Amino acid sequence: MKSLEFFSRVSIGRYIERDSAVHRLSPAAKYLWLFAFILPVSALRSAAAMALLAAAAIAATALAKIRPGYLLRGFVPVLPLVGVAAAFQIIFTSPADSSAVLLAVGPVSVTLREAAAVGGMALRFLAMMLGLGLFTSVITEGDTARGIEDVLSPLAKLGFPAHQLALAVAVAFRFIPIVAGELEGIVKAQAARGADFGTGKGGPLRRARAYLPLVVPVTIRALERAEALAEAMEARCYEARGRTRYVEAEGGRYDLVARLAAIAFAGTSLALGAVLPW
Amino acid sequence: MEHSSVKKIVTAGALGAVSVVLAVTPLGFLPWFGGASLTIMHIPVIVTAVLEGPVAGTVVGLIFGVTSLVKAAVAPVGPLDPLFTNPLVSVLPRLLIGVVAWAVYKLFRGKLTPLAAGAAGAVGGFANTVLVLTMLGLSAADQIAGVLGLETAAIPAFLAGIALSNGLVEAAAAAVFTGAVVSAWKGIAEGGASKLSKEA
Numbered sequence: 351m352k353s354l355e356f357f358s359r360v361s362i363g364r365y366i367e368r369d370s371a372v373h374r375l376s377p378a379a380k381y382l383w384l385f386a387f388i389l390p391v392s393a394l395r396s397a398a399a400m401a402l403l404a405a406a407a408i409a410a411t412a413l414a415k416i417r418p419g420y421l422l423r424g425f426v427p428v429l430p431l432v433g434v435a436a437a438f439q440i441i442f443t444s445p446a447d448s449s450a451v452l453l454a455v456g457p458v459s460v461t462l463r464e465a466a467a468v469g470g471m472a473l474r475f476l477a478m479m480l481g482l483g484l485f486t487s488v489i490t491e492g493d494t495a496r497g498i499e500d501v502l503s504p505l506a507k508l509g510f511p512a513h514q515l516a517l518a519v520a521v522a523f524r525f526i527p528i529v530a531g532e533l534e535g536i537v538k539a540q541a542a543r544g545a546d547f548g549t550g551k552g553g554p555l556r557r558a559r560a561y562l563p564l565v566v567p568v569t570i571r572a573l574e575r576a577e578a579l580a581e582a583m584e585a586r587c588y589e590a591r592g593r594t595r596y597v598e599a600e601g602g603r604y605d606l607v608a609r610l611a612a613i614a615f616a617g618t619s620l621a622l623g624a625v626l627p628w
Numbered sequence: 629m630e631h632s633s634v635k636k637i638v639t640a641g642a643l644g645a646v647s648v649v650l651a652v653t654p655l656g657f658l659p660w661f662g663g664a665s666l667t668i669m670h671i672p673v674i675v676t677a678v679l680e681g682p683v684a685g686t687v688v689g690l691i692f693g694v695t696s697l698v699k700a701a702v703a704p705v706g707p708l709d710p711l712f713t714n715p716l717v718s719v720l721p722r723l724l725i726g727v728v729a730w731a732v733y734k735l736f737r738g739k740l741t742p743l744a745a746g747a748a749g750a751v752g753g754f755a756n757t758v759l760v761l762t763m764l765g766l767s768a769a770d771q772i773a774g775v776l777g778l779e780t781a782a783i784p785a786f787l788a789g790i791a792l793s794n795g796l797v798e799a800a801a802a803a804v805f806t807g808a809v810v811s812a813w814k815g816i817a818e819g820g821a822s823k824l825s826k827e828a
Contacts, residue, residue, distance in 0.1 A: 428710050474713075479702065518684075529648075533649055565668060580637075
């Protein structure tokens with residue numbers, strides 16, 4: 351029955367409450383920093399730049415008073431990937447590789463280019479884990495939705511439905527526990543009738559068919575709830591235009607500086623990544 | 629059926645939640661031959677696109693893509709998860725599923741709903757597989773080659789093989805699930821009776 355308890359161990363992007371300079375940023379500033387970080391991490395190829403970006407992420411994590419080890423607890427399971435990729439890079443030396451040999455054991459040699467390729471890959475993943483993990487640790491659910499609207503507000507002036515998108519995300523956050531609870535209820539009800547999920551015998555086709563009485567009711571229930579919620583909102587004359595907020599994001603000079611710093615950070619990283627040799 | 633914008637927004641949010649829940653539980657993956665698993669997490673994207681149009685479908689695709697990006701970075705499970713920390717692989721392809729599925733559904737002009745929804749599911753599911761694999765091939769061919777011990781030059785053929793084998797099965801699964809959900813929902817909408825509305 352252990353397989354039926356889905357939601358006790360889910361720890362994806364849990365908010366960690368701390369009193370830190372990072373937590374005090376407005377949601378829009380947090381989003382700007384996230385974009386300013388992800389852009390160079392996914393665009394650059396240089397291993398040295400990845401190392402600097404990962405170091406920057408660790409510094410930000412310390413500033414947020416969160417242990418980097420907590421964000422990196424998922425790193426160990428993927429180490430085999432890095433190991434295999436490293437072995438492959440080292441064994442098959444590209445004929446075009448004329449960089450300095452760092453280490454040679456018999457016929458196998460590690461060149462600078464190979465080391466940079468493997469290190470760059472591992473560091474990129476490390477930086478991404480730190481960046482996304484930190485972002486989800488310092489932003490609350492409500493701020494995640496509000497921040498989307500704030501950060502897209504320049505686009506909203508051009509007609510982009512920023513508020514609508516933020517509302518959809520807010521509804522999604524609100525619905526996650528409901529859908530999860532219903533899914534658990536339906537799985538248990540089906541299990542009580544003898545259905546078998548995951549552990550079951552029988553061919554894949556039979557197991558796939560067991561999911562039909564699970565996915566259909568969950569989706570239908572979500573659609574029904576959405577319809578009820580939409581009717582309730584319309585009955586109260588909800589309109590997506592010209593809305594005010596109960597909680598206004600506090601701007602201030604500190605926040606403005608942080609936003610400008612995010613833009614400067616992205617620019618500097620991209621420029622640095624283009625200059626660094628490996 | 630033209631729906632109000634509130635209905636579209638709320639439905640996108642609700643089915644986005646379904647997609648997130650499927651993504652963070654083992655139920656999002658169907659066990660399949662040889663340890664490979666099929667994903668059904670894109671079903672809510674296709675269902676939303678069919679019921680509420682391409683924009684709502686794209687919103688659910690965005691929620692699904694961002695969830696898989698965050699999941700790959702925060703709680704990676706498989707050897708390929710590090711590659712999904714690239715938003716070009718995990719988010720961009722998922723934005724297009726809804727548009728493709730909606731376009732296919734529209735081709736039927738409101739006739740033969742179960743068949744149209746099934747076709748939309750098949751094409752949407754196949755589009756997901758093909759687009760994700762294409763982005764993987766473009767962005768990380770070297771790393772995949774490293775994991776599998778193949779030459780980098782063999783990667784396009786290898787990915788095309790997966791796209792055909794896994795993609796066709798996923799397309800069939802998506803067709804069955806989408807067809808079942810959409811026809812059940814249309815049945816309820818036309819019959820006017822819903823269990824939830826009686827409860828409330």
